[in-house]
Amino acid sequence: MTFPTPTELDTRLLPILHKTLKSKGTTDWSMKQDGSQVTELDHALQEAVIGVLWQLTPDYPVLGEEMDAEEQSRIFEDATTPFWVLDPLDGTGNYTAGVPFYCTALALIENREAQLGWVYDPNRRERFAAARGKGAWLG
Numbered sequence: 001m002t003f004p005t006p007t008e009l010d011t012r013l014l015p016i017l018h019k020t021l022k023s024k025g026t027t028d029w030s031m032k033q034d035g036s037q038v039t040e041l042d043h044a045l046q047e048a049v050i051g052v053l054w055q056l057t058p059d060y061p062v063l064g065e066e067m068d069a070e071e072q073s074r075i076f077e078d079a080t081t082p083f084w085v086l087d088p089l090d091g092t093g094n095y096t097a098g099v100p101f102y103c104t105a106l107a108l109i110e111n112r113e114a115q116l117g118w119v120y121d122p123n124r125r126e127r128f129a130a131a132r133g134k135g136a137w138l139g
Contacts, residue, residue, distance in 0.1 A: 003057075003082070003108055003115055003116055004056050004057065004108075004116070005131070006116070006118055006127070006129035006131065006137060006139070008056065009056075009106070009118050009129070010139065012052045012055070012056060013049060013052055013104075013106075013118075013120070014120065014127075016048045016049070016051075016052055017045065017048070017104060017120060017122060018122065019048075020044050020045050020048045021045075021122055023044070024039075024041040024044040024045075027039065027095065027096045027097075027098065028040065028096075029092065036092070036093075037093055037096055038066065038092060039089065039092060039095065039096060041088075041089055041095070042065070042066050042088055042089045042092055043066055043088075045089055045104060046064045046065070046066045046086060046088040049062075049064075049086055049088055049104065049106070050062045050064060050086070053084050053086075057082070059081055060082050060083050060084055060108070061075045061079070061083045061084070062075075062083065062084040062085075062086055063075040063076060063083055063084065063085050063086065064087075064088065065086065065087045065088065079109070082108055082109060082110040082115065083108075083109055084106060084107070084108055085106070085107045085108075085109060086104075086105070086106050087104070087105040087106075088104055089102055089104065090102060090103050090105045090119075100123040101123075102121075102123075103119050103120055103121045104119070104120045104122075105118075105119045106119070113132070114132065115131065115132045116129070116130070116131050116132070117129060117130045117131075126138065126139070
């Protein structure tokens with residue numbers, strides 16, 4: 001099966017991530033049912049990334065951190081095709097506290113194994129990626 005490359009993800013995701021980060025820069029947060037923080041930015045980033053992923057891989061579901069647990073379970077348990085796992089704002093607590101250590105994290109899963117990992121740190125503008133059998137990159 002052919003998957004997007006880290007470079008393809010960079011080309012499609014980075015502009016949308018930067019645009020969303022600029023437009024939804026508030027650090028106001030609320031508490032999720034599981035006791036963790038969530039911001040408007042978490043939801044905006046998730047929506048933006050999912051939109052890009054659906055364009056790249058329309059048949060692959062996306063399991064996003066900000067989805068409810070029932071939907072997450074359904075995607076995971078029913079996965080007969082590859083699927084994406086997304087944490088749109090990994091480090092929300094740091095983000096809300098003004099600590100510049102947070103990122104967007106993404107993985108493509110096939111047959112319960114990660115095939116591709118992609119992490120972007122917007123503060124340092126660093127991207128970390130790995131593809132099964134192909135290596136790892138810092139860009």
